[in-house]
Amino acid sequence: MATFTNQVVWITGASSGIGEAVAVVLAQAGARLILSARRVGELQRVAARTGLTPDHILILPMDVTQTDSLSSLVEQAQGRFGRVDYLFLNAGITQRSTVADASMADYHRLMNVNFFGVVALTKAVLPVMQTQGSGHFIVTSSVAGKLGTKQRSGYCASKHALHGFFDALRAETADAGLFVTIICPGYIDTPISLHALGTGGQLHGKLDANQQKGMSPTVFAQRWMRAVLSRKEEVYIGGLEKYGIYLKRFLPGLLSRIIRNRPGE
Secondary structure, three states, X not given: OOOOOOOEEEEEOOOOHHXXXXXXXXXXXXXXXXXXXXXXXXXXXXXXXXXXOHXXXXXXXXXXXXXXXXXXXXXXXXXXXXXXXXXEEOOOOOXXXXXXXXXXXXXXXXXXXXXXXXHHHHHHHHHHHXXXXXXXXXXXXXXXXXXXXXXXXXXXXXXXXXXXXXXXXXXXXXXXXXXXXXXXXXXXXXXXXXXXXXXXXXXXOOOOHHHHOOEOHHHHHHHHHHHHHOOOOEEEEOOXXXXXXXXXXXXXXXXXXXXXXXXXX
């Protein structure tokens, strides 16, 4: 059975929320970690929380929109551990503004972080995994990557795009021993809504009620780990909201009415 013991796992968006929880669970499972995000102080906090010794963890600050720096970061990761077994593409931002209020700059920002930055890092790490003859890409999509909801048009679009890209990557690299898992979280109790893009590009600055009532990040991380070790191609993790995906597939008209009648948040 697959295991994370001594495996090198690179996590983006590792400074809080889902990324932090997954880092802690992976450390307990014996993985060696590379932690990336923009906030160095928070990465240091997460690194301390994992309890890993310095030879088992690397803090690699990163802004995924600065794509010119990614090849250098990959070299640093290889230089430290010699390989990358898992790449968890988790960095992302969300949105709380209507189509009428969102600017094109907002849409570019959402796509640059949630899609183009993810694609760029994937392409930078892909040759490493191809040379190894093994590797596993895990990408954080969303329930919103499978359907559309109010005040998240750009967010939904960016997450939908991930499915097309990574389904294609999976098909192209399966014979080379590489795997792709797309994770679709529902409501997870994280601070992601605090940093959502609101009207006029301003930060939303509020914790959404549904988010606060969501699944514990630790429970999410445990389910994440089981899905990845089982090499699931796509998995939905959350509460009742995840069943919206099945309504979209089998009863799309009903789901449309439900979404139209729900207030935005």
